[in-house]
Amino acid sequence: KDGIDTRLRELILEKQDEYEYRVLEMEIMPDHVHLLMDVNPKLGVYYVVNRIKGYSSSVxxxxxxxxxxxxxxxxxxxxxxxxxxxxxxxxxxxYIEDQKNV
Structure with missing residues (x-):
């Protein structure tokens, strides 16, 4: 790959404090991402996922x-x-870990 997957992993991890979530497991696939996260319920999963998508897309x-x-x-x-x-x-x-082998 051309480094996009590595950079995406970094971007997702670096926003954990700001967006109040913890990545417990992550697998980046060619056309989607599996994330197991612990999210602040006051913010909500949809809010956090949309912030991650917006930030990572821009960068x-x-x-x-x-x-x-x-x-x-x-x-x-x-x-x-x-x-x-x-x-x-x-x-x-x-399940997420096993996605590497699919």
Missing amino acids: LRNEFPSLKRKLPTLWTHSKFISSVGAVTLEAVRK
């Missing part, structure tokens, strides 16, 4: 101009968000 498109030419937008408006409750935290961690 990545400035640092990697080829993204501007390839894609009209870096992120789609869609997202899948679910709370962890029906399964253990460890099961979710394993």
Whole structure:
């Protein structure tokens, strides 16, 4: 890869204090990202995910101009968000970790 995935990982991790979340597990795939996060409930998951998407899009498109030419937008408006409750935290961690091998 051309370093975009590494930079995206850095950007997601560096905003944890400002946006009040903790990344527990992360896997960056070619066309999406798996994140297991602990989010401040006062801010909410949708707020945090939208902030991460906006910030990372702005920085990545400035640092990697080829993204501007390839894609009209870096992120789609869609997202899948679910709370962890029906399964253990460890099961979710394993699922995300296993995505590397898919």
